[in-house]
Amino acid sequence: MTSVLIVDDQPLHRLGLRILLESVPETQVAGEAGTGSEAVRRTAELRPDVVLMDIRMPGMDGIEATRQIVASGNRSRVLVLTTFDLDEYAHAALRAGASGFLLKDARPEELLGGIRAVAAGDAIIAPGLTRRLLDAYAGQLPRTAPDGRSPDDAKVRLLTDREREILIAIATGWTNPEIAERLHLSESTVKTHVGRVLAKIGARDRIQAVIYAYDIGLASPNPRLP
Structure with a gap:
């Protein structure tokens, strides 16, 4: 059973999500929140497995x-749940530590x-959103990490040629x-490689791996695998 906290400032949206989640036996609605501050407080109180988070809320x-x-x-x-016209928030949300990013028009399944x-510890991004997001905002992403590391980062040098190839593929959105x-x-085999890549670069999940690859300049708006 996966417990979920629904966070959205629109009561109708919260109701729709509650009805969907309560329609399947494997999910349980732990509670609801209508603002970001309430979400922080309710998460601390309820400790749900997953917080289903809206982005644009008052306060x-x-x-x-x-x-x-x-x-x-x-x-x-x-x-995080958002709409197509809010793509500009995706990078900030993922940097904030979100484990996933889906669009509100996603199918129920x-x-x-x-x-x-x-809930199982994986990361998920809406199909196609990684590529679209990074294409649109790659020009705003640093070509080096915040501490000034170059693409020849020590962590990257730990990767084998195949693992480096896998990291670039992850950053491409595959x-x-x-x-x-x-x-x-x-x-x-791919799953094994991905696990090794995440461990070597110190990424919690593939979302962090995407951000890392762009931060150090390993990936670009139109990457080409070696």
Whole structure:
């Protein structure tokens, strides 16, 4: 059973999400919040497995709420929901520590699958959003990390050629099945490589790996695998 805190400033949206989550036996609605500050407080009180977080809310927005929830050390993981016209918030939300990013027009099964994945410790980004987001905002992303490291970062040098290839593929927005197909590997082999890449670069999940690859300049708006 996965417990979920629904955070949205629109009561009708919260009701719709509650009805969906309560329609399946594997999810349980732990509670609701209508503002970012309430989300932080309710997360601390209820300690849900997943916080389903809206971004645009009065007062504290979902980005700051996510940042505070993650910084608190709470085990709850944040899955952000937004609309297509809010792509500019995605990078900030992921940097704040969100474990996933889905669009509000996602099909019910996609949302439920995203909740399960995030609760299990995986990361999820709306299909196609990684590529679209990074193409649109790559010019705003630093070509070096905040501490001035170059693309020849020490962590990158720990990667084998294949692992470096996998990291670039992750940054491109490819899923494991897509990586397997395009690099002619089995999905189990890809999963193993992804796990090793995350461990070597110190990334919690593939979302952090995407940000890391762009931060150090390993990936670009139109990356090419070596």
